[in-house]
Amino acid sequence: MADSGRRPGPNTVAVLVLIALCLGLLLWQRPWQGAGDPVPEIPADASSALTAQFRALSQAESEASFTAAAGTSDAAKVFAQRAWQARTELGATAVAFRYVMGGEVADRSDGSASADVEVTWSAGAEAGLDVSTTRTSSVAFRVAPQGDGGFSIVSATPRSGPLPLWLAGAVKIERPDGAVVIRVDGGDPELPVESMATAARDAVLRVLPGTKGEVTVISPHSQKQMAQLVGQPVKEITQIAAVTTRLDGRSGSADDIVVVLNPTVFSTMDRRAAQVVLSHEATHLLTEAVGTRAESWVVEGFADFVALRDDSASLAISAGQILAEVKADGAPGRLPTAADFDSGKHGLGAVYESAWMAFRLLGERYGDAAVVGFYQAVLSDMPLDSAVDKAFGITVGQLTTQWRAYLAKSASIVS
Template structure:
C-alpha cells in the first residue's frame, strides 16, 4: 500500500494556501483587525422538494381540520399563529379542494437561508362555490424548506382566508368572512341576508347564495383582488371572482372595503350590499361586452326600488351636475364608471336613472328580461328594440328628459 506521505502534492497545496494567507495578513495595518467576510446565501439553499413536502403536510392538516398540525409547520411564533388561523378559518368556511403546488422561486435566498416562492393554490367553499378558485400566492420558506415563514404579499394574491385571523359565519344562504374584527359580524350577516332577499325579490330567484369577504384594510382588499393600490380606495364594496378568472362558473364573491364601509350608516350599507348582491347573483364579473351603465344602473335600480328616499338624495350628484353643466349628450361611458373617475357618484346615479326610465316606459318585468338577456350574451340594441321598441337614440333622449325633469324639481 502506498503511504500518504509518498505524494507531497497535498502538502504543497496546503502550504501554498498558508503562504497566500500570510501574504494577505502582512499587508494589514496593526490598527485594522481582520474581519471575515459575511457569507452570502447561495441558491443551493433552495430546496423545492423539501418545500413541497411541507406544503403536502399543510394540505393534510387543512383537510383533517388539524390546527395544531398546521401550526407546527411555522418557522416562528408569528408563522405558527398564522398557520393556526389559516386552518381554523378553512374549517369554519368548510373549504374543500385545497391544494398547494410549488411553482418557482421569487428571487434569491436571503442571508438567513429563507426564500420565497410562488405557490399555485386552489380552494372552494363547499356548498357555495361551483368550482375551485386558483391563485398564485407567495410563501416564504425557512429551515431548508421544512418550515413556512410567511404567506402572502409580493406580486401574487393574498386571499382573505389565508391572510390571518378571521371570523366566519355560515347560514343556508350566506357566508360572511371578516378579518379579525375589522367590522362587526352580526350586523353584517343581517345586512347580507337582507341584500339577498332584495335581489331575489326583483329577479324572481329563490335558490341563490351570497359570499361576503371583508379584508383587514383597503390595502388588504387590493391584495385579495390582485389589484394595484388605490384602485378601490373610494369604493365601499366590489363584486369579483375569488381568483380573478372572469370565466363562467368562477366563484363570485362580494369584497368589502372596511375603511369605507365603517363610515356607512345602516341604510347606506343596506343599499350597497343589495347592489352588490345583484352583481353576485347574476355573476356579472364573468360577463363581457355588457355596457357598464346597464350593469351598475340595474343593480342600483334593484337596491333602491323599495327605499323611501327622495330623488334629491338618490340622484343628488347628477342633479347638481346637470344644473351646472347641462344634460349629458350620451349615456354614461365605461370611463365615467371607472372606480377612479372624478364624478363616479354622478355617473352611478345617471346609470340608475337610465334603468328607471326603461322601467317607466316598458315596466319592471321588461327591464328584468332585458337585463338578463343582455347579461347572458344577447345584443343590447336588439333586446332594447324587442322589449321596449326603442333604439339607443330613443333611450338616450328619454333619459335626457328624465334628467331634465328631476333636475328642475326644486330648482
C-alpha cells in the same frame, strides 16, 4: 459686568467635551448588552430546501404537522396555526403548494427573502362556495433562514391575482337566512353584515321573484385585505365600497361569485347607503352578471334599480352628484361607457347615478316587467339596439334623448 473669574478655562472645557463624546460613544455601542445574534444566511441549496418544505406543507394532515413544516420561529408558528384554522373553517380540501422560484437572495435587513409558490385548493360546502372548483393562486411567501438549512415561512401576499381566502387572516363563517357571511379577522365591526346580506337577497327577490342562490359576502377587517382578496392594488379600490367577483379571480360556476366589502369605505356609510351598496352587489351576484359582455350602464343601472326600488330617500340624496353636474354643465351627451366606470376615475358616484336614472325613467314609463325583460335580454347577449326595441319599442338614440331630458327636468326640481 459678569465675574470672569468664575468662567471655566479652555482646558476644563476640552475635558468636558471629551467626556461627553465618550459617553455618547458608549451609549451608541452599548457594549454591556453584548452582540446581537447574527442573521442566519440563506443556504446554498435554497431552492431544494424550499421545494421540500412546501411539499411537506402539502402533505401535512394535521395542524401540528403543518406548523412543524412551516418552520421553527415564533412567527412561522403563528402564521401556520392561523392558516390551518382558516382552511379548516372553510373546509378547504386538496390544498397543495408548488414552489416555483425565489428565496435564494435576501431582500430585507432581517435576512428574509420572497419565494413564489403556486397554491391550489377546493372549498367545503359550509363556505357557500363551489366545492367542485379547484382554485389556483400565485402567492409570494416571506421565508426567513433558520440556520439549520431550512426556512421559517412567516407571511403570504399575492404574487399576481387574488390571495387565497384562507391565507388572508382568521376566518369565521356565519349563515343567516339566504346568505353566507365570511369574516376575515373579525370583518367590518361597524355594521350588521349578516342581517344586511339577508335584506339584500330579499331586495332582489322583490324585483326578480324566484331567483335562486345565496348571497355570499366576504367581510375583511382592512382595506389591504380587501385589495389582496380581489387582486388589485390598494389605490385601485379606494373609492369602492364593495365589489362582486369570482373568488380567487378564476372562472367557474355561479357558486364562486362573492361580494367583497371594503371596510374603509363601507363602514363609514350610514345604514341606508350601506344597504343600497350590498343590495346592488347582491343583484350582480344573483343574476350572474359577473364576467358578462353586457353594457356596463345596463348592469350597473339595473343593480341600482333593484337596490333603490323601495328606497324613500329623495333624488337629492340618491342622485345628488349627477344632478349637481347637470345643473352646472347640462346633461351628458351619451349614456355611460365601460370606461366611465373605471374605479380610479374621479366622479364615479355620478356615473353610477346617471345609469340608475336611465332605469328609473324606464321603470316609470314602461313598468318593472319590461325593465326586467330588457336586462335579461342584454345579459343573454342580445344586441343593445335589439333589446331596447324589443322591450320598449324605441331606439337607443330615442332612449338617450329621453334620458337627457329626464336628467335635466330632475335637476331643475331638486334644490
